[in-house]
Amino acid sequence: xxxxxxxFLRKTKLNELPQLINIFLGDMSVIGRRPQTQxxxxxxxxxxxxxxxxxxxxxxxxxxxxxRDEETILTHSxxxxxxxxxxxxxxxxxxxxxxxxxxxxLWLDIQLIxxxxxxxxxxxxxxxxxxxxxxxxxPAALQGFV
Numbered sequence: 001x002x003x004x005x006x007x008f009l010r011k012t013k014l015n016e017l018p019q020l021i022n023i024f025l026g027d028m029s030v031i032g033r034r035p036q037t038q039x040x041x042x043x044x045x046x047x048x049x050x051x052x053x054x055x056x057x058x059x060x061x062x063x064x065x066x067x068r069d070e071e072t073i074l075t076h077s078x079x080x081x082x083x084x085x086x087x088x089x090x091x092x093x094x095x096x097x098x099x100x101x102x103x104x105x106l107w108l109d110i111q112l113i114x115x116x117x118x119x120x121x122x123x124x125x126x127x128x129x130x131x132x133x134x135x136x137x138x139p140a141a142l143q144g145f146v
Contacts, residue, residue: 040090048094096135
């Protein structure tokens with residue numbers, strides 16, 4: 001359960017601002033894989049996991065942009081929240097993070113910063129689909145959502 005203030009902070013992504021301290025300390029980058037709990041990391045295929053964990057975590061990343069409105073996907077899934085996350089969302093996030101690791105460049109980071117801003121100001125922004133043409137194909141259960 002989330003209180004109204006927490007809901008506002010999450011919707012506007014203001015809850016992410018304390019991570020700026022980690023960026024200034026050099027523990028994180030602006031763009032990279034999103035830090036996750038160990039149980040969520042364990043849901044990603046082992047081969048994919050070993051490659052993406054070598055990348056520095058970031059304040060935003062391709063997974064954050066694609067899954068900007070993850071709560072809506074979870075709410076509409078007939079599988080239930082936990083099963084949808086474990087079977088559909090988290091494995092696809094792993095594929096997206098692997099894609100980022102394979103395509104990482106300054107130009108891509110600049111694009112992802114702009115896409116992050118677009119996603120913050122327009123939660124239904126699909127600009128990433130126009131800019132990032134070669135993203136991995138989402139699983140059937142996520143078609144129409146991402």
